[in-house]
Amino acid sequence: MKRILAVDDSVSIREMVLFTLKQAGYQVDSAVDGVDGLAKAKTGHFDLIISDINMPRMDGISLISQLRNESAYKFTPILMLTTESGADKKMAGKSAGATGWIVKPFNPEKLIATVQKVLR
């Protein structure tokens, strides 16, 4: 079973992502911000990381660059959750090493479709 780490500071979004991905048959863990996400990523072996951008303590873009410095996550797909208006954030995320993005707002179908793009 593929393992996914979802990093988001919003409880409702986190719960929805968790629920949706578990329904789709993935094993999912979650983290509440970048600091938590980095710590969890280091101790687990995830096949995919999905991260929000705006978070307290450590934002998603810093999380991505830190993860790319870890040998275990050098090539792991990392998706960022961005808003439609965040074109500059997309670019910043890409240069930090993000694989791609899921545009907010998203529905469960769209989330699963995007995850399937990278987890095959």
Add this chain to the structure above:
Amino acid sequence: MDIDLKQFQQVFIEECREGLEVMESELLKLTPGNVDSEVINTIFRVAHSIKGGAGTFGFNQLTEFTHVAETLLDDLRAEKITLIDGHINLFLQTKDCLSAWIQLLAEDSQSIPEAAESLKQQYNQFLQLDTNQNTLAVEDDFVIKGNPSAFNEYDDNTWLIHFIPGQDILKQGNEPRLIFAELAEMGELKVTPQCKNIPTWKNVEPEDIYVSWELELVSSVSEAQIKEAFEWVEDDSTITINRSTASDESADNKIVIVSDKLSESPASAAVTKNIAAPKSAETNSIRVSIDKVDALINMVGELVITQAMLGELGQNFSAERLPALKKGLDQLSQHTREMQDSVMKIRMLPIQFAFNRIPRMVRDLSEQLGKNVLLRMHGEETELDKIMLEKLSDPIVHLVRNALDHGIETIAERKLAGKSDVAYLDITAFHQGGEIIVEIRDDGRGLNRTKIHAKAIEKGIVNKDLTYSDNQIDELIFAPGFSTVEEVSDISGRGVGMDVVKRNIESLGGGIKIESTTGIGSCFSIRLPLTLSIMDGQLVKIGSKTYILPIMSIIESLQLKTGMVTKLADDTEVFKLRDEFIPIIRLYQVLNHDSSLEHITDGLLVVVESGNNKYGLLVDDLAAQQQVVIKNLEDNFMKVSCVSGATILGNGTVALILDIGDIIKRVTTERDKYQQAGLRAHVAA
């Protein structure tokens, strides 16, 4: 995949509420021109979260509304504009509007707060004034780069794609294999690698890509759909997509890497379940820190061990094992007590929840009243029973309003009195001997005793011929129907007097006191028990029955001697305790019991305090003091006058807990009634 988003809405609503609390307290930290980026970031995140969640969970109008607020916040964050007072006020109003909106959502209502539209306009004004250069970026992701004019010359179904990947795409976790897999799902795909750019081994960087690909896709999909597969790499890579004729060339000499489908997708194996949406009704939930739950679980573990030990003892019991049994029982009682404490703690929440409305209120009111007030809050982390907290909020708010309206002077008045412009309002919560004290202290003008006294005489609350101590006069403001304000003001005169505040606090088993010094300020201090469900009780005997008096109200107990009791003209019995005359209430009369007492000196007098007056309650005897678990009578039976609840004693019998305030009220009103009717109250000799 059939997932009902409704199940997450309740969480979203809760989250918004929490977020808005944070937003408000952060907004109050802002001052024009001086922007702490951490504060702005936090506010931005709240707006951003609400917007994101609203969009996801289908509240589109809420998304639109928060979007404009977020845009202005983003401009502030990026320092494109300077923060002015108007912004802060607008954000605070936005917070109010959002709170109202969330409440509507919680009630399953589709309507939108009235304020939303005008607030949006205000935002647009700000945004146009300050950021007219900030036009919306048009996404050009899906502009077709093919050759539309040549469209018809080609077979509809075959696409030729040339993909030269950017060197870094592997480092972003983008594998060409995955892109091909996605394309393969659209139809039949042939992939031909082009290896001519691979350098000599010495110069190969293993993490870079040197291969490019020619792809041939037979499918009826649009170019946009194909582009979507390359969406994440198109900025770094060179991708050309063209239509090709089916007979163009044979594919025989091409290496087919990807077949129709690469693998089963995980989702196709997933079981979809229809989960019933939780009831939209608001649940009365509580958030408990994991530490508290852990402590409780530990305790249960201990209890189970003790129980096992006692069980083993019971099975093979003999007289010589008596000490072990005693030890086991001691342990059991200790663990029970500890567990009781842990369980109580679960209901305890920081008093912050009752405090968090205050900063905003102080800000708005002091602005409205033209006063300069510095609010300082201490002990916000002090914990209090959840129910208590909910009921404490209104009295605190009332006292703070009062302090701002009546207590604290205007800037001019303060100058005249030689005080600093800035008035202090201190709100402090702390524990003191098993109780919680909340103090609301201002450095204003203090209570106007002359005015209070005059008003009390006018209203017939006090006898004009008697003299009263300063404190007694101060306490008069708690008398029912008392108000010193000539005109009902918008701020504190809301038809609720201090008597209601006092009554509310007393209904929680607490009390309120005033200390006031003219020209220096006033301090209202509220005293409350830690919890409503367990209390320390004094067991008393009245006739053959056992009752419980709350220890908190008891000052002392004493035995009367002959000659200590005097009967007043209205038959009220009083006794002199030090300098005070204290009315005696014979509890067996109030409760309609037979008494075993032949004479008043055979009984004991329990001196209690209620509403700053002392009364002596006559009981037959005092029994043990113990902690009692309060069972609500109203929920299980009905409201019984003079009784606040019931409990079960160690021997299994039920004992009623007496409501001292209620008893006193009943005795005094009956007395008044008899007096008014010109009758004499019946008092047994």
